[in-house]
Amino acid sequence: MAEAYTRAWLNYGPAGRSENTEYFRTILCGNQENPVLKNAIEEIKTGAGGMYSLSPQWAAAKPEKGGYIELAVNADLDTAEEGYTIKTDDRRVLISGKREIGVLYGAFHVLRLAATKKSLAGLDIKKQPSFRWRLLNHWDTFAPPAIRDNSDSSALAGSLFFENHGIICNDRTRDYCRMLASVGINGLAMHNVNVYNDALDMLLPRFYAEMRALSTLFESYGIGMLISLNFASPVLIGGLETADPRNERVQAWWKETMDRLYANVPNIAGFVVKADSEGVQGPFDYGRTQADGANLIARAIKPHGGLVFWRCFVYNSTQDWRDTETDRAKSGFDNFHPLDGKFDDNVILQIKNGPQDFQIREPVHPLFGTMEHTHEMLEFQLLQEYTGGATHVCWLIPEFKEVLDFNTYALGKDNTVADVVGGKTFKDYEKSGVVAVANANSSSTWCGHDIHCANLYGYGRLLFDASLTAEEIARDWIVQTLSDHPQVVKNLLHILLTSRTTYEKYNAPLGLGWLCNNVVHYGPGPDVYEYDRWGTYHRANWEAIGIDRTSRGTAYTLEYNEPNRSTFDNIDTCPQELLLFFYRLRYDYVLKSGKNVLQHIYDTHFEGVEDVEVFLKEWDALEGLVPEDFFKRVQQKFKNQLAHSKEWRDIINTYFYRRTGIKDAGGRKIYD
Numbered sequence: 001m002a003e004a005y006t007r008a009w010l011n012y013g014p015a016g017r018s019e020n021t022e023y024f025r026t027i028l029c030g031n032q033e034n035p036v037l038k039n040a041i042e043e044i045k046t047g048a049g050g051m052y053s054l055s056p057q058w059a060a061a062k063p064e065k066g067g068y069i070e071l072a073v074n075a076d077l078d079t080a081e082e083g084y085t086i087k088t089d090d091r092r093v094l095i096s097g098k099r100e101i102g103v104l105y106g107a108f109h110v111l112r113l114a115a116t117k118k119s120l121a122g123l124d125i126k127k128q129p130s131f132r133w134r135l136l137n138h139w140d141t142f143a144p145p146a147i148r149d150n151s152d153s154s155a156l157a158g159s160l161f162f163e164n165h166g167i168i169c170n171d172r173t174r175d176y177c178r179m180l181a182s183v184g185i186n187g188l189a190m191h192n193v194n195v196y197n198d199a200l201d202m203l204l205p206r207f208y209a210e211m212r213a214l215s216t217l218f219e220s221y222g223i224g225m226l227i228s229l230n231f232a233s234p235v236l237i238g239g240l241e242t243a244d245p246r247n248e249r250v251q252a253w254w255k256e257t258m259d260r261l262y263a264n265v266p267n268i269a270g271f272v273v274k275a276d277s278e279g280v281q282g283p284f285d286y287g288r289t290q291a292d293g294a295n296l297i298a299r300a301i302k303p304h305g306g307l308v309f310w311r312c313f314v315y316n317s318t319q320d321w322r323d324t325e326t327d328r329a330k331s332g333f334d335n336f337h338p339l340d341g342k343f344d345d346n347v348i349l350q351i352k353n354g355p356q357d358f359q360i361r362e363p364v365h366p367l368f369g370t371m372e373h374t375h376e377m378l379e380f381q382l383l384q385e386y387t388g389g390a391t392h393v394c395w396l397i398p399e400f401k402e403v404l405d406f407n408t409y410a411l412g413k414d415n416t417v418a419d420v421v422g423g424k425t426f427k428d429y430e431k432s433g434v435v436a437v438a439n440a441n442s443s444s445t446w447c448g449h450d451i452h453c454a455n456l457y458g459y460g461r462l463l464f465d466a467s468l469t470a471e472e473i474a475r476d477w478i479v480q481t482l483s484d485h486p487q488v489v490k491n492l493l494h495i496l497l498t499s500r501t502t503y504e505k506y507n508a509p510l511g512l513g514w515l516c517n518n519v520v521h522y523g524p525g526p527d528v529y530e531y532d533r534w535g536t537y538h539r540a541n542w543e544a545i546g547i548d549r550t551s552r553g554t555a556y557t558l559e560y561n562e563p564n565r566s567t568f569d570n571i572d573t574c575p576q577e578l579l580l581f582f583y584r585l586r587y588d589y590v591l592k593s594g595k596n597v598l599q600h601i602y603d604t605h606f607e608g609v610e611d612v613e614v615f616l617k618e619w620d621a622l623e624g625l626v627p628e629d630f631f632k633r634v635q636q637k638f639k640n641q642l643a644h645s646k647e648w649r650d651i652i653n654t655y656f657y658r659r660t661g662i663k664d665a666g667g668r669k670i671y672d
């Protein structure tokens with residue numbers, strides 16, 4: 001019988017390398033009762049079974065002969081709290097963690113080395129995470145939103161955590177925790193940031209028992225539980241007539257509710273809050289600021305050591321498309337920047353990587369590095385809501401690296417986004433980190449597409465060690481998941497490393513964004529957002545396209561520190577790939593490539609489809625070199641991607657041809 005779901009990168013296939021085998025005979029660990037250490041022991045057993053057909057024995061004392069892996073907690077280790085060292089001497093691999101979780105991370109490190117066929121001899125490794133908080137926000141709901149539950153877009157398919165109005169905690173949940181711990185994820189919110197219906201009750205006794213079971217499991221893998229909450233809860237479930245943060249009864253309600261919750265559910269790291277956004281209530285409803293709102297929750301949970309992850313995705317989602325003054329891209333900065341220093345110390349602002357909403361190309365959000373007295377956290381999206389759903393391969397790690405490497409010039413000097421959210425710039429490592437909207441769901445391949453697991457894997461690896469290159473991460477994923485056969489590695493490396501550029505080619509050009517369908521956000525719909533209320537307009541007419549966001553236009557550019565401000569504000573220095581984000585350009589404007597804007601759009605849309613044809617060929621060449629079921633599933637996905645990239649090409653090219661009446665210089669087919 002086929003397995004209900006894949007093992008993703010933890011499949012521990014035969015790993016050869018006989019010199020490693022010896023170490024897996026015995027596991028020495030002084031304390032096998034501790035749940036985290038127990039998981040480390042179990043994981044090594046599973047790995048040894050799969051890779052070397054061995055069943056290592058646990059031992060409390062050093063074995064007289066033969067190789068062994070020793071697991072040790074050493075509070076004096078010179079690392080951050082979750083750090084570890086790995087040292088091989090003679091017949092022993094010694095994994096030391098400052099705390100138990102470091103031991104578990106070290107165990108996964110050793111298993112990864114073995115699975116990627118590296119030698120375990122002579123190791124001398126010291127590691128600690130680049131970011132304190134390495135989080136996921138699942139956007140699961142108790143009832144999956146039917147409209148998004150289709151196999152192509154599947155941005156939000158079935159939930160890993162909810163079923164039949166209840167919370168799931170089973171073997172699969174454990175396997176998911178193993179996957180997350182193996183790449184160092186240390187916190188997770190189960191529910192969507194839009195909190196309604198059953199989800200409101202996650203603060204109440206109704207779910208205490210289920211939440212307790214889940215958070216205890218999480219804890220044994222070093223994962224803190226995050227809870228998404230609705231700011232209007234005092235009204236929606238508390239029987240109060242207001243949720244005003246300055247109201248004493250509201251304050252008392254939050255305090256009592258949180259006291260009870262913490263008393264009943266262990267291991268709650270914090271709360272994620274979306275407020276005053278897209279119809280969700282917030283402090284603005286009571287004439288209060290975002291700081292009033294965040295501090296209300298922060299004070300209620302402070303005695304319990306909890307954190308508030310307050311999202312900055314606050315904007316007017318009822319804009320009139322005729323209104324050319326309002327620029328949605330400015331909303332995050334405008335709503336939060338004036339409040340610098342007003343947030344309590346246990347509030348962290350959660351800021352999307354760009355000022356809009358996870359488009360394939362956006363500039364870095366101007367809030368990064370501009371709020372000296374506020375904790376800032378970066379939000380990415382692994383869920384490929386706008387980047388190809390469960391069909392298009394779009395490996396996001398190169399993009400994530402670009403964002404992390406962006407120089408914010410905070411404090412007037414070199415300070416990358418990674419420095420800011422890594423706690424280096426403002427010296428607040430404990431309140432630093434990165435979060436991503438998660439892409440795993442109830443699908444048998446975890447992420448709806450076997451290759452999309454590389455995004456989840458890569459995200460964790462990058463956060464734990466920001467110095468890794470995209471290629472190093474990709475290579476490890478390929479070998480751990482599939483094979484180290486040179487052809488497999490070569491073809492998949494090419495696909496992964498170029499897939500984001502390919503998707504960008506046939507999606508939205510030059511940072512324009514928003515040429516997609518509404519609701520599912522999948523597939524082309526170049527005018528769908530144009531006359532809607534979401535503030536996302538390209539305003540294409542017969543001669544020009546884009547919004548002027550420079551100091552001559554909406555003045556968005558002025559929100560950046562210098563010299564970024566001037567760089568973006570000058571068309572000669574503005575990065576070409578972002579030109580249509582910052583400028584309104586005539587179609588005949590000539591880019592640095594020598595092509596004009598229109599020809600660039602035509603060319604990239606043709607090229608994008610050609611790239612996918614190459615992906616399909618590269619994948620076909622792997623038949624027989626990767627497991628057959630995996631091969632077939634991915635082959636079908638690439639066929640679908642090819643068909644859908646043609647939709648993008650033809651609809652976008654036709655759209656601009658109809659607008660301009662100008663033909664492709666290459667004479668290729670564009671439909672009338």
Ligand code: GCU
Pocket residue numbers: 193194274278313357
């Ligand atoms: C997007 C997405 C919403 C989500 C929102 C958010 O707009 O379509 O479903 O709730 O982002 O980040 O809150």
